[in-house]
Amino acid sequence: MDGTFAKQKGADAPFYLAQGDEVALFEAAAAQDLPVLLKGPTGCGKTRFVAHMAARLNRPLYTVACHDDLSAADLIGRYLLKGGETVWVDGPLTRAVREGAICYLDEVVEARKDVTVVLHPLTDDRRILPIDRTGEELHAAPGFMLVASYNPGYQNILKTLKPSTRQRFVAMEFDFPKPEAETRIVAEESGLSEAKVAPLVRLAGKLRALKGQDLEEGVSTRLVVYAATLIAGGMDIERAISAAMIEPLTDEADIKRGLHDLVTAIY
Ligand code: ADP
Numbered sequence: 001m002d003g004t005f006a007k008q009k010g011a012d013a014p015f016y017l018a019q020g021d022e023v024a025l026f027e028a029a030a031a032q033d034l035p036v037l038l039k040g041p042t043g044c045g046k047t048r049f050v051a052h053m054a055a056r057l058n059r060p061l062y063t064v065a066c067h068d069d070l071s072a073a074d075l076i077g078r079y080l081l082k083g084g085e086t087v088w089v090d091g092p093l094t095r096a097v098r099e100g101a102i103c104y105l106d107e108v109v110e111a112r113k114d115v116t117v118v119l120h121p122l123t124d125d126r127r128i129l130p131i132d133r134t135g136e137e138l139h140a141a142p143g144f145m146l147v148a149s150y151n152p153g154y155q156n157i158l159k160t161l162k163p164s165t166r167q168r169f170v171a172m173e174f175d176f177p178k179p180e181a182e183t184r185i186v187a188e189e190s191g192l193s194e195a196k197v198a199p200l201v202r203l204a205g206k207l208r209a210l211k212g213q214d215l216e217e218g219v220s221t222r223l224v225v226y227a228a229t230l231i232a233g234g235m236d237i238e239r240a241i242s243a244a245m246i247e248p249l250t251d252e253a254d255i256k257r258g259l260h261d262l263v264t265a266i267y
Contacts (some may be wrong), residue, residue: 043220100143
């Protein structure tokens with residue numbers, strides 16, 4: 001179970017370039033004990049934002065990457081056999097509730113349905129977590145905050161958040177940073193100069209324009225950072241772009257050729 005989540009504690013705030021008033025909004029929600037939902041495409045900075053905010057607010061952070069096999073027990077905890085004895089082991093959500101930490105459920109719609117049931121009593125003013133297996137009913141410690149993210153772009157009708165769940169959160173919309181901001185972010189993250197990052201960001205803009213036509217998803221800021229990091233490490237520009245900004249987007253040879261043409265038009 002420990003492999004499914006990560007804990008951040010007392011870290012220096014990781015670099016995060018704000019796009020708007022999201023820092024103030026998150027701080028206000030945190031001060032009022034309100035849960036927050038971050039909507040936006042993959043790789044646009046949601047996870048980094050939460051890590052930054054947790055450090056700023058000086059709260060521990062449990063990050064859980066949700067997947068289609070993740071169940072309520074993975075979040076709450078379970079009895080495990082240890083040295084011949086059965087012991088109860090708290091899951092990341094229970095730990096966050098006890099410690100007054102932020103619990104971040106990344107891509108929450110991926111998780112199994114029983115997870116949303118657990119979240120409901122935690123997201124209203126009761127702030128309780130019933131643990132059926134131990135008979136406990138935990139009241140969230142001060143500082144506990146539930147944050148979830150999801151990507152509304154995936155056109156999967158089975159995997160959207162039900163209104164009864166989403167209407168329990170203050171929601172914030174994220175998108176890829178504007179070109180100037182993305183250039184700063186990628187330069188900061190990769191160590192490549194802004195002058196060399198700028199054409200990568202222009203290319204990213206062109207690739208994103210193809211979303212819904214040739215590409216299911218546009219290129220993420222994460223991938224632009226990868227390309228810039230490879231170039232900063234000495235890789236040939238075209239090779240780096242191919243590996244980090246084209247191959248991850250599609251398997252279709254025709255589409256790849258079209259994308260390479262976009263690269264040639266920019267460089
Ligand atoms: P998401 O959680 O939305 O899938 P991440 O938060 O993991 O995406 O972002 C991917 C990468 O993009 C980060 O590791 C970071 O390098 C970079 N990034 C994106 N937006 C920002 C931002 N506003 N400030 C700093 N880094 C950012």
